[in-house]
Amino acid sequence: MKIRHFNALQDNYMYLITSDKSNECAVVDPAEPAELVKTIKNEGLKLTTILTTHHHYDHAGGNSKMLEMMGAEKDQIQVVGGDKSLQALTHPVKDNEKLQIGELEVTCLSTPCHTAGHVCYVVSDGREQAVFTGDTLFIGGCGKFFEGTAAQMQSSLQKLASLDPKTLVYCGHEYTKKNLEFAATVEPDNQDLKSKQANLKSVTIPSTIGDELKFNPFMRTNQANVQAFTGKKDPVECMGELRERKNNF
Numbered sequence: 001m002k003i004r005h006f007n008a009l010q011d012n013y014m015y016l017i018t019s020d021k022s023n024e025c026a027v028v029d030p031a032e033p034a035e036l037v038k039t040i041k042n043e044g045l046k047l048t049t050i051l052t053t054h055h056h057y058d059h060a061g062g063n064s065k066m067l068e069m070m071g072a073e074k075d076q077i078q079v080v081g082g083d084k085s086l087q088a089l090t091h092p093v094k095d096n097e098k099l100q101i102g103e104l105e106v107t108c109l110s111t112p113c114h115t116a117g118h119v120c121y122v123v124s125d126g127r128e129q130a131v132f133t134g135d136t137l138f139i140g141g142c143g144k145f146f147e148g149t150a151a152q153m154q155s156s157l158q159k160l161a162s163l164d165p166k167t168l169v170y171c172g173h174e175y176t177k178k179n180l181e182f183a184a185t186v187e188p189d190n191q192d193l194k195s196k197q198a199n200l201k202s203v204t205i206p207s208t209i210g211d212e213l214k215f216n217p218f219m220r221t222n223q224a225n226v227q228a229f230t231g232k233k234d235p236v237e238c239m240g241e242l243r244e245r246k247n248n249f
C-alpha cells in the first residue's frame with residue numbers, strides 16, 4: 001500500500017491510502033478536500049471510502065464537500081465513522097468491524113475519550129500495517145479528554161499499544177515538537193526521547209507503535225519514571241495527572 005499525507009488548515013494531516021493491486025483508494029479526515037480530489041482524479045483512482053476519525057470540524061468538516069467534488073462518483077463512496085452525528089455519514093462502524101479497500105483490510109478500533117465516538121483505523125496489506133489515530137494518539141502525546149475520562153484514554157491507548165510494534169502511526173496533527181518538549185519534563189533521562197528530539201524533522205509522521213512505547217509518556221503510564229513524575233502509581237490516575245500537567249504546560 002501507499003500512504004500519502006496532505007496538509008490541511010493550521011496543522012492537520014489528511015491521508016490518501018492507495019492499494020498496489022487495484023486502483024481503489026481511501027482518504028482519512030479530508031477537512032480540505034481540493035488537493036485530495038485533484039490527486040485522485042489525476043491518477044485515475046477510485047475513491048471507495050472516507051474514513052473519519054471523529055466529529056470535530058477540522059477532521060469531519062470536509063466530508064460533504066469531498067462528496068460534492070467527486071461528482072457522479074459520490075454515490076459509490078461510503079463515509080465511515082463511529083459517531084452518528086458525523087457529517088455525511090453513510091456507514092456507522094462498531095469496535096473491531098472490518099472493511100475492505102481493494103486488497104487492503106481495515107480494522108476499526110473504537111477509542112473513546114477525545115470524543116465519545118472516536119475511531120482509529122488499522123490498515124494492513126498483509127506485509128505492512130499502519131494505524132490512523134486522529135486525535136487519540138499523537139507522536140509523543142495524546143488528545144485532550146473532551147468527551148471522556150482518564151480511564152477511557154488509558155484503555156484506548158493500551159488498545160493501540162497492543163498492536164504490532166512495527167505498526168506505522170499516522171496522527172491527525174503535527175504537534176510532535178511541543179509534545180516531546182513536555183515528554184522531556186516527564187522523563188529528562190529517557191535516551192530514546194533525547195535521540196528522537198535530536199533528529200526531528202518538520203514533518204514527523206509516521207512514527208511506530210514500538211517507538212511511541214519508548215518515549216510517549218501517555219503510552220508509559222505503567223512505567224516507574226512516569227508514575228514518579230505524576231506522584232500516581234495507578235496508571236489511570238497517572239494518565240489523568242499527566243493530561244492535567246500537559247494542559248498547563
Ligand SMILES: [Zn+2]
Nearest residue numbers: 054056114135
Ligand atoms: Zn479533535
